[in-house]
Amino acid sequence: MSAKPAEAEPAAKEPRRKGRLHTNTVDALHRMIVTGELKPGQKLREQELCERLGVSRTPLREALRTLAAQGLVQLTQNRGAEVAPLTLADITALFDVVGSLEALAARLACKSLTDEAIAEIGVLHYRMMLHHVRDELPEYFALNQRIHRAIIEGARNPVLLGVWQALAARVERAKYLPNLQPNRWKAAMHEHDAMLAALVARDGDELGRLMEAHFSNGLAAILAAGASEAPPEDAGN
Amino acid sequence: MSAKPAEAEPAAKEPRRKGRLHTNTVDALHRMIVTGELKPGQKLREQELCERLGVSRTPLREALRTLAAQGLVQLTQNRGAEVAPLTLADITALFDVVGSLEALAARLACKSLTDEAIAEIGVLHYRMMLHHVRDELPEYFALNQRIHRAIIEGARNPVLLGVWQALAARVERAKYLPNLQPNRWKAAMHEHDAMLAALVARDGDELGRLMEAHFSNGLAAILAAGASEAPPEDAGN
DNA sequence: ATGCTGCATTTTGCATACAAGTTTGAAAAG
DNA sequence: CTTTTCAAACTTGTATGCAAAATGCAGCAT
Missing domain, CATH: 1.20.120.530 (GntR ligand-binding domain-like)
Known part of the structure; x- marks a missing residue:
């Protein structure tokens, strides 16, 4: 519904008050998962999320690690991340x-x-x-x-x-x-x-x-x- | 006793069975913190830990994020990580x-x-x-x-x-x-x-x-x- | 027709380079 | 002698490039 996979501008989404990209990314993904914009079991490809959030892969990957430690996403070795299922x-x-x-x-x-x-x-x-x-x-x-x-x-x-x-x-x-x-x-x-x-x-x-x-x-x-x-x-x- | 701060070879520590650097790094830091080799409140400079563990900053930073989510280290914006105090x-x-x-x-x-x-x-x-x-x-x-x-x-x-x-x-x-x-x-x-x-x-x-x-x-x-x-x-x- | 093998594409893992912020120390002014 | 300022060094934050693993597909063999 709200998924627009290709947003051309990499950094033109919000004013983004401070240079806290990592924290912002964690919060953004957090919200997307909680509200169901990202659905349980959905594959999270890094490149796609990068374009969507306007950050590069490094802070995104760190955010994914943080969320994984909180149990919101599941990481598999060499196979990327997916939204943790919620049975x-x-x-x-x-x-x-x-x-x-x-x-x-x-x-x-x-x-x-x-x-x-x-x-x-x-x-x-x-x-x-x-x-x-x-x-x-x-x-x-x-x-x-x-x-x-x-x-x-x-x-x-x-x-x-x-x-x-x-x-x-x-x-x-x-x-x-x-x-x-x-x-x-x-x-x-x-x-x-x-x-x-x-x-x-x-x-x-x-x-x-x-x-x-x-x-x-x-x-x-x-x-x-x-x-x-x-x-x-x-x-x- | 087990701390040898300068190990020149970047990848010659153990057989390291698979290419799982991130997981290894998390475990290694985990152990060092739990056993007290890294003391509460100690500043964790990325470069130093990188040399000590034989990894580059990228996986190390991801590991620090993971450990922070588990409460073992404390992160401060632009000021790095330290071992979480344990009062x-x-x-x-x-x-x-x-x-x-x-x-x-x-x-x-x-x-x-x-x-x-x-x-x-x-x-x-x-x-x-x-x-x-x-x-x-x-x-x-x-x-x-x-x-x-x-x-x-x-x-x-x-x-x-x-x-x-x-x-x-x-x-x-x-x-x-x-x-x-x-x-x-x-x-x-x-x-x-x-x-x-x-x-x-x-x-x-x-x-x-x-x-x-x-x-x-x-x-x-x-x-x-x-x-x-x-x-x-x-x-x- | 079906199953398998090997290659091409995609995707993740890691390392390095660059930018931005913080800490420090020294020099100059009071 | 103390305090303030400023710049240099260092540290962290981010981006990009390259290598390795996985996935998908086409072609071949059975």
Whole structure:
């Protein structure tokens, strides 16, 4: 849809404020993969991406290595890169891990978050709710992401933050696949209500449980949608 | 002792079975960082490392990007790379996360491991015990690592495996810092005894708890040793 | 007609050359 | 004697060129 393989000008895309080509390239590919502009399993030929992004092969290859380490692309020796596939099994595995990490974050955050930070999360929560009732999905996604990030950051654990950031990209990918059904959306909002209450009460264990359930339910919705919709599953079943 | 900074021949180090320079470079740097040959905070000048490893800057830079994504090195724009510092705070954060992940793995593994795999872990366990009583630390470390890896793999969750592998490098780094005191070593063996018993009984929750305690105790030992030994902590305490 | 072999094209891996930014040290001004 | 400035050396960032591996295709043999 948005794939225009041949863009003649090599460097005339954006102002590009600083000389940070590598970082820009990582972010650009990141976005393209998360939003699905580059599809799972798609072969990533270096030359084509270079023309598309207006960079040479060196920074592009470095970016691919970075993304490979984050699990977004798969590298094969002498055979190039492809967008990492995202099977339902992968999504299940992913949600198990992220759910567990966010539950850990929830327990830690309940101890270390300041009252101010909790209030700020409350603000984000109700702004998110606003986007929900207005049916503004992208804005909802963004706020949702910021809330989850706030809880992770509230755990004050840099390792946890780093791991989570890498995995969050894949979670976003999974969310983009089916476009979120209304009833699941509403349920997710209710779950967030309960989580906010637990957070305000600083009940870490409860928040942890709710968080795990939240992910479990989200996973179930994706699996339900994916089972009926996604045919490119070739696993043995 | 193993650092020979100037090796004139660019490709005469080892047979190097395949033309996989990038992978080799990643592994080599990985090892040098984990074992402490490259010290935390040390500046990594590309040219020097190139001569040392016998590769040119291109694969070296790609390797640095990969390691940065794994958290072993820190990159700064236009200012190069340095070995990521590993403060006691970092180690605490790290063990919290890895402990939580391994507890998750433990619960999953108790469900999905075959009897055969459990028996194999038993073999590893007693081989490790042998190295313990023989006071063979490096071999002990290696077996210990293999046991933990077996449990992670037993969870049959590729995402968990990937995250764990990245973090395991840093855990190894932390273990190498103080050289493991005899009483802590003995205690760790006892903890592994209990964990093996829980595994054989397939008591996932119990194994998860033991695993978290195992990491918590290991962390405490490192902190105790580090507090008396490591002066380069400049944090406020 | 089908399968295999060998060559041509394509694509990746690595090295080197060049450009841009950062650090340094020395000289000059205060 | 201290401070500031400026330039030279060094380091990193990017582009390009060349070699090796893989893929695809045509021609040949069976």
